[in-house]
Amino acid sequence: MAVFASVGLLAGAFLLASTASAQRTAESAAAAQSKAIAEGRNHSLYDASKEVSLQGTVAKFTENSTDLPVGAHVLVQTSSGQVDVHLGNPRLLKLNNMTISQGANIRIVGEPVSTNQGTFFLARLVQQGTQVVAVRSTTGIPLGLVGPRTSASNSQAGVR
Amino acid sequence: MKRYALLLTLFVAGFGVACSGGGSSTLPPPPPLGFSNSSLKGQYAFPMSGQAPDGFIARIGTFIADGNGGITAGGIEVVSTFSGGFQLLNFNASTYQVNSDGRGAINLTNITGTISFSITMTSTSGGFICETDGVTGTSGTLQLQDTSAFTLNGINGPFVFDTSGLDPNGVPDSIVGQFTLNAGTVQAGGVFDENDGAVASGPTAITANSYFLDTTNGATNGLGQLSFNGFVYDFIIVNSKKIFMIEVPGQTALAGTTTIGAANGQVAAPAANPAFNGNFAYLIAGASATGSNEKAGRFTTNGSGGISAIALDDKRLGSSITQIPSGTISNASYNIDTNFPGSGRGTVTFTDSSKGTFSFIFYMSSANQGVIQDNSAGLVGDGVIMAQTGGSQSAVASDYAFNWSGISTNTTNGVSAEEDFVGHVKFTSAASNNVTGAMDFSELNSNQGAFHDSALTGGLTINGDGTNSSGSRSGLTVTAAGTNGAPSNTLKFTVYVVNPTTIFVVSQDTDRVTGGTFTKQVTPP
Numbered sequence: 001m002a003v004f005a006s007v008g009l010l011a012g013a014f015l016l017a018s019t020a021s022a023q024r025t026a027e028s029a030a031a032a033q034s035k036a037i038a039e040g041r042n043h044s045l046y047d048a049s050k051e052v053s054l055q056g057t058v059a060k061f062t063e064n065s066t067d068l069p070v071g072a073h074v075l076v077q078t079s080s081g082q083v084d085v086h087l088g089n090p091r092l093l094k095l096n097n098m099t100i101s102q103g104a105n106i107r108i109v110g111e112p113v114s115t116n117q118g119t120f121f122l123a124r125l126v127q128q129g130t131q132v133v134a135v136r137s138t139t140g141i142p143l144g145l146v147g148p149r150t151s152a153s154n155s156q157a158g159v160r
Numbered sequence: 161m162k163r164y165a166l167l168l169t170l171f172v173a174g175f176g177v178a179c180s181g182g183g184s185s186t187l188p189p190p191p192p193l194g195f196s197n198s199s200l201k202g203q204y205a206f207p208m209s210g211q212a213p214d215g216f217i218a219r220i221g222t223f224i225a226d227g228n229g230g231i232t233a234g235g236i237e238v239v240s241t242f243s244g245g246f247q248l249l250n251f252n253a254s255t256y257q258v259n260s261d262g263r264g265a266i267n268l269t270n271i272t273g274t275i276s277f278s279i280t281m282t283s284t285s286g287g288f289i290c291e292t293d294g295v296t297g298t299s300g301t302l303q304l305q306d307t308s309a310f311t312l313n314g315i316n317g318p319f320v321f322d323t324s325g326l327d328p329n330g331v332p333d334s335i336v337g338q339f340t341l342n343a344g345t346v347q348a349g350g351v352f353d354e355n356d357g358a359v360a361s362g363p364t365a366i367t368a369n370s371y372f373l374d375t376t377n378g379a380t381n382g383l384g385q386l387s388f389n390g391f392v393y394d395f396i397i398v399n400s401k402k403i404f405m406i407e408v409p410g411q412t413a414l415a416g417t418t419t420i421g422a423a424n425g426q427v428a429a430p431a432a433n434p435a436f437n438g439n440f441a442y443l444i445a446g447a448s449a450t451g452s453n454e455k456a457g458r459f460t461t462n463g464s465g466g467i468s469a470i471a472l473d474d475k476r477l478g479s480s481i482t483q484i485p486s487g488t489i490s491n492a493s494y495n496i497d498t499n500f501p502g503s504g505r506g507t508v509t510f511t512d513s514s515k516g517t518f519s520f521i522f523y524m525s526s527a528n529q530g531v532i533q534d535n536s537a538g539l540v541g542d543g544v545i546m547a548q549t550g551g552s553q554s555a556v557a558s559d560y561a562f563n564w565s566g567i568s569t570n571t572t573n574g575v576s577a578e579e580d581f582v583g584h585v586k587f588t589s590a591a592s593n594n595v596t597g598a599m600d601f602s603e604l605n606s607n608q609g610a611f612h613d614s615a616l617t618g619g620l621t622i623n624g625d626g627t628n629s630s631g632s633r634s635g636l637t638v639t640a641a642g643t644n645g646a647p648s649n650t651l652k653f654t655v656y657v658v659n660p661t662t663i664f665v666v667s668q669d670t671d672r673v674t675g676g677t678f679t680k681q682v683t684p685p
Contacts, residue, residue: 023390023391023392023408023409023410023411024327024328024390024391024392024410024413025328025410025411025412025413026328026329026410026412026413026414027412028328028390028410029327029328029329029331029333029356030329032354032356032361032390033327033331033356033357033359036356036359036360036361036362037359039362041359041360041361041362042358042359042360043358043359043360043519043535043536043537043538043539044357044358044359044449044537044538045358045449045537045538046358046449046538062574063574064570064573064574064575064576065574066478066569066571066574066671067478068450068478068479069449069450069451069477069478070450070451070477070478070569070574070576071451071576086450088451089576091215095214095215095242113449115448115449115450115538116474116476116482116515116516117450117476117478117479120450122449122450136449137329137330137331137357138357139331139357139358139359140358140449140538141331141332141357141358141447141448141449141538141540142332142447142449142451143329143330143331144215144216144325144326144330144331144332144416144417145211145214145215145216145242145416
């Protein structure tokens with residue numbers, strides 16, 4: 001996507017300080033969500049308080065599975081058997097340079113969730129070694145294809 | 161950059177072949193509806209969103225068409241991407257083409273190169289636009305701007321708005337509400353509802369804040385910025401009753417996160433239950449714990465808080481469509497929120513004994529139109545709600561422009577990705593084989609890219625008045641012939657006829673979650 005990549009040159013603090021200070025941030029958005037959850041307005045199917053940690057080895061990884069839910073699946077061999085885990089959008093793993101290989105050690109934080117397509121083990125966090133990738137929100141919604149903020153990538157341009 | 165140039169060359173060449181009436185793989189000449197390059201003349205605004213190779217992309221912008229195939233320098237776009245961040249880019253001179261059926265191509269050039277778009281005009285005032293460069297898939301609308309509204313006071317008044325996308329942490333997010341603009345002030349007294357990752361904010365009062373026009377592009381492009389309750393949006397004025405909006409991400413937001421949408425002027429919205437009385441249809445796109453979701457539906461209100469004649473088509477990727485009622489409907493009700501008088505805010509909910517409870521929040525910009533947010537369990541989504549009068553098979557026998565967008569899965573390799581379609585169809589009143597037309601589209605699963613001038617045939621079946629109020633669905637089957645290198649494919653939709661000028665559709669195909677709108681074309685004078 002070179003068409004957009006080279007334009008970080010336009011970066012600049014063009015926004016007025018008064019409005020920039022009013023912008024919602026990663027922290028303020030998370031705080032607002034937490035407040036709403038505390039006030040009982042969480043209508044997600046995913047209950048973070050019921051999360052479990054699966055530790056095991058990769059018995060099989062399918063980057064683009066058409067099994068439900070569509071997307072990346074990993075079959076984790078745990079000490080108590082195999083668990084099929086939905087990892088969400090495989091492009092999010094690629095974006096974070098996470099490669100999942102058969103036989104590798106893997107840790108999944110997630111939980112089984114009943115949806116109108118069936119009951120599935122949905123991953124929120126995927127860990128290999130020291131690398132952890134969040135694939136779902138704390139409310140179980142697959143995250144969008146975005147990446148970590150970099151100094152150049154979130155340039156502020158526009159109205160001034 | 162070279163890839164764009166190549167695609168542009170192929171695109172122009174494709175039109176040349178099509179118009180020559182050549183061999184069997186070419187498109188027949190378009191019907192003589194009367195659109196031409198002169199139909200696209202003036203300054204147009206657009207919002208678009210979709211998928212770039214590196215993630216979510218959203219943009220609002222303007223371009224200036226000279227009525228003779230030329231794009232004049234002076235337009236702009238405010239665009240958000242992962243790799244580029246949040247940017248303001250200027251458009252240079254370029255070209256466009258409009259065919260007789262309203263379909264055409266626009267090339268927009270900035271310092272990064274030329275981006276190719278396909279369009280279908282609904283009238284000389286606007287239409288649908290779809291990025292068809294084979295790399296990025298986005299789509300949206302374009303609308304002629306009224307430059308006389310490019311002042312602070314030019315957009316005074318109440319607006320109903322809807323923006324959606326990703327919150328600063330990359331979580332799917334929807335914000336709908338109502339605010340009032342007046343001489344640079346976002347007035348206190350408005351209200352909004354946010355559904356952030358299936359967590360509802362509840363109705364939240366808007367506190368007073370401000371808006372202003374950009375010193376460089378305000379008077380020329382209608383670019384401005386407004387703020388309320390921690391949200392900051394850049395906007396582009398379409399006219400005194402419409403602005404397109406894109407959220408300005410804060411410094412700690414993940415790269416590529418933003419929400420995008422529009423605000424529409426509000427006039428005589430229902431203030432109590434008796435004023436919200438009749439038939440309504442809606443179209444919603446969103447996300448669930450298992451992926452994308454698309455809904456189209458309808459209900460009838462009784463003026464006193466009750467709803468009936470409920471129909472809903474709920475589509476998830478990899479599954480066949482779920483049609484409500486599936487079991488028995490209960491607890492079906494609506495309520496216009498009198499706690500925020502004049503806001504047009506309301507709620508509607510019903511329970512299907514087989515599929516669970518469905519809950520929505522809406523804000524009406526008038527008695528006949530508004531925005532709607534899905535607050536059903538585990539869902540984030542929003543869209544449009546409109547009063548529904550329906551339309552019979554003969555009533556919809558006409559020419560329509562369309563735009564569908566969503567996610568599809570490549571059945572060969574399992575890759576799922578954005579798809580966007582824009583095109584023209586003619587519906588006739590014949591009992592079968594009553595659809596002809598053509599479309600351009602982006603199909604990004606497995607990097608299939610973009611395809612142009614794909615001939616369409618198919619069948620539209622309207623049951624009764626097309627409202628689906630009886631539970632018997634109307635349907636559309638469209639087959640893309642595979643012309644000009646495009647894949648041959650058949651798409652099946654459930655059809656909700658809103659009225660003879662607007663039709664909502666949602667895909668039935670297991671391997672896609674796609675929906676969109678048909679808008680009756682108004683032939684140029």
